[in-house]
Amino acid sequence: xxSIPFRHLxxxxxxxILSLGSLSCDTRAPGNEVVVTVRPLYGLTAALMEGxxxxxxxxxxxxxxxxxxxxxEARRLAGAGxxxxxxxxxEPGLAKVIEPSHSFxxxxxxxxxxxxxxxxxxxxxxxxxxxxxxPHIWLSxxxxxxxxxHLADDLASRDPAHAALYQRNRAALERDLADLSQSLAARMAxxxxxxxxxxxxxxxYFENDYGLTPPTVLEGSDHLPVSARHMAEVYREVEKxxxxxxxxxxxxxGKLALKFTGDTGVRMVVADPLARDIPPGPDLYQAALENxxxxxxxxxxx
Numbered sequence: 093x094x095s096i097p098f099r100h101l102x103x104x105x106x107x108x109i110l111s112l113g114s115l116s117c118d119t120r121a122p123g124n125e126v127v128v129t130v131r132p133l134y135g136l137t138a139a140l141m142e143g144x145x146x147x148x149x150x151x152x153x154x155x156x157x158x159x160x161x162x163x164x165e166a167r168r169l170a171g172a173g174x175x176x177x178x179x180x181x182x183e184p185g186l187a188k189v190i191e192p193s194h195s196f197x198x199x200x201x202x203x204x205x206x207x208x209x210x211x212x213x214x215x216x217x218x219x220x221x222x223x224x225x226x227p228h229i230w231l232s233x234x235x236x237x238x239x240x241x242h243l244a245d246d247l248a249s250r251d252p253a254h255a256a257l258y259q260r261n262r263a264a265l266e267r268d269l270a271d272l273s274q275s276l277a278a279r280m281a282x283x284x285x286x287x288x289x290x291x292x293x294x295x296x297y298f299e300n301d302y303g304l305t306p307p308t309v310l311e312g313s314d315h316l317p318v319s320a321r322h323m324a325e326v327y328r329e330v331e332k333x334x335x336x337x338x339x340x341x342x343x344x345x346g347k348l349a350l351k352f353t354g355d356t357g358v359r360m361v362v363a364d365p366l367a368r369d370i371p372p373g374p375d376l377y378q379a380a381l382e383n384x385x386x387x388x389x390x391x392x393x394x
Contacts, residue, residue: 127169129177129186131367132230133198135376137176140244140261142374144254147176149372160185174250176243182227199225201242204235207300210293210309228365232297233273233381237266272378276385277302283392287333289326289358291340291349294365298384304392308335310348318348330356337361337391342368363387 126147128134134149141147150165161169166189169175179199180187198204209224229235244262248255280302289308299306308329311318329335335358340349342364353360364370364387367380 124173125168125171126174126176127172129175129183130230131370131372132377132380133176133178134372135367135370135374135378135380136236136240136265137243138372138376139265139374140240140247140258142261143257144251148172161189174247178227178229181225196243196246198229198239199227201239203238204229207296210296210306226296228294229297230377231295231365231381231384232301233269233276234301235297236377237269237273240265240269268378272381273301276381279385279389280304283388286392287335288391289330289335289338289352291338291346294341295339295363295384298388304388307339308333310338310352311346326352327356330358339363339387339391341365361387361391 126137126141126145127150128137128147129150131149134147137147148168150169169186169189170191173194175186175190175195177183177186177190177195177197179197181199199206206225206229209226240262244258247258251258284303285305287305287308289310291310293307293309293311295304295307298304308326310323310326337359338349338353339361340346340363342362345360349360352358364380364383367376367383370376370379370383
């Protein structure tokens, strides 16, 4: 099972702990639990930890960028041995309750090549905002292959007893992700030039990896009210480009999406970028990316 060493507040305490050997294997014990805040990251973590322990998923039905925690959730995060999360830039509601020395933040991994957020401008090429970054990095399989190298090393350093297991799991997961990416590339190759519309601009990493056309965006990432001028530009682009569909996220379509499809006749396709409808487990990430690819196929195939 997974163990996390206590923080050594005093030299005497450190000597005492070292003399006791490893910590309890029970990940339910205070200070030992591994908590993951986003479902796709949970799938990758569960795959790396399989055979050692099962991490805890912080289930939330709200936008992870705008989280308001319940007291029980805040206590769980504050008492966790390790929290795996996007980072304070993308989950600001969690920053005050996560101890930096007990966390692994994607935003701080050095070689993931985070993309700047797009401003939600209408096609052909949305402009980028160099002041902020796009948080939907898990939709890039290649970047997640780089991530799991760092994450496996972090887990091994915190739990040396299972270091070899984490590295074996990492190697197997890397192979799975490489095969998955190759499969998705073949499936997306015939769809690259087809225009489409998204309700929320969540798919930039997936589009870049597989050469898809940048979409027209109904609602920007800041969730501010959409201006009449922006919608007029959207309708002009739709008339010119004849997009294949509108991609919306799992859940009840918003009023803006319903009005848009009613006005234009563009069909609506549901995607699930946060993997809300996939049961938690070590195969969650692969299932999530398969589902995203299927949604694009449903959207973009003639």
